[in-house]
Amino acid sequence: MSTILLRDLDADGVLRLTLNDPARRNALSEAMLTELGTAFAEAARNSAVRVIVLAANGPAFCAGHDLKEMTAGRAADDRGRAYFTKVLTQCSGVMQGIVTCPKPVIAEVTGIATAAGCQLVASCDLAIAADTARFSTPGVHIGLFCSTPMVALSRNVAHKHAIEMLLTGDMTPAARAAEIGLVNRAVSPDALREEVMQMARKIASKSAMTLATGKRAFYAQAQMPLAEAYDHATRVMVENMLARDAEEGIGAFIEKRAPQWQDA
Numbered sequence: 001m002s003t004i005l006l007r008d009l010d011a012d013g014v015l016r017l018t019l020n021d022p023a024r025r026n027a028l029s030e031a032m033l034t035e036l037g038t039a040f041a042e043a044a045r046n047s048a049v050r051v052i053v054l055a056a057n058g059p060a061f062c063a064g065h066d067l068k069e070m071t072a073g074r075a076a077d078d079r080g081r082a083y084f085t086k087v088l089t090q091c092s093g094v095m096q097g098i099v100t101c102p103k104p105v106i107a108e109v110t111g112i113a114t115a116a117g118c119q120l121v122a123s124c125d126l127a128i129a130a131d132t133a134r135f136s137t138p139g140v141h142i143g144l145f146c147s148t149p150m151v152a153l154s155r156n157v158a159h160k161h162a163i164e165m166l167l168t169g170d171m172t173p174a175a176r177a178a179e180i181g182l183v184n185r186a187v188s189p190d191a192l193r194e195e196v197m198q199m200a201r202k203i204a205s206k207s208a209m210t211l212a213t214g215k216r217a218f219y220a221q222a223q224m225p226l227a228e229a230y231d232h233a234t235r236v237m238v239e240n241m242l243a244r245d246a247e248e249g250i251g252a253f254i255e256k257r258a259p260q261w262q263d264a
Helices: 030-045 067-075 081-100 116-123 138-142 147-154 159-168 174-180 189-204 208-222 226-242 244-254
Strands: 005-009 014-019 051-056 060-062 105-109 112-114 126-130 134-136 185-187
Touching: 005 030, 014 030, 014 189, 030 081, 051 060, 051 189, 060 116, 067 081, 081 116, 081 147, 081 208, 105 116, 105 189, 112 116, 116 126, 116 134, 116 147, 126 174, 126 189, 134 174, 138 159, 147 159, 174 185, 185 189, 208 226, 208 244, 226 244
Parallel strands: 014 051, 051 105, 060 112, 105 126, 112 134, 126 185
Antiparallel strands: 005 014
């Protein structure tokens, strides 16, 4: 059982994954990336999991890559090229695994989320932050542009907001992060967990088939030209209409009763 990533699945189907390496500010070490990758892959296959909440213990949500580990990789004859490629590819795989996971993922953010930690928040489908949380892509301060965090960040916020964060490395307060779309909203720290769980339970009450269909279609169409996106969405919606849960849901609406989902 991992101690750096805690797992807790409740009766509503909400899986809580908690980064638990506060001494290293929940850095995305090789071990943490491995744990996250495994957890999301397993959750994707587990029908008992309906929604995933990604939280963290300690004063930092996630401070990004473990720079001590990365620096140690320079000792190789290639000055770390192979090691850096391996770790960054592993990290990119975890971020893509969040996006392709059929279960909705909600980030519950306290403290700071910097560099790849900010990337982690941006990769989640939804994010709610404590109003004391802060976000940044500070690589420019140490001569390292946050190029991989840029991918997720630029797909969440408008280009000028993204490039401002990337070029300045400044901290962005939670309220501002909500304004620019990096998080859904900022709430008081005392209300954060309940706010997240209310959203998680609301989503978990829906058909798992519908949620997976919608999440997959959302990210697919976002990368398409307009006409292609409509063609794709039309095909998805036709198949969705033929699903048992759509038939049940529409019938329940007409009959003014609660639907009984089969997740199919």
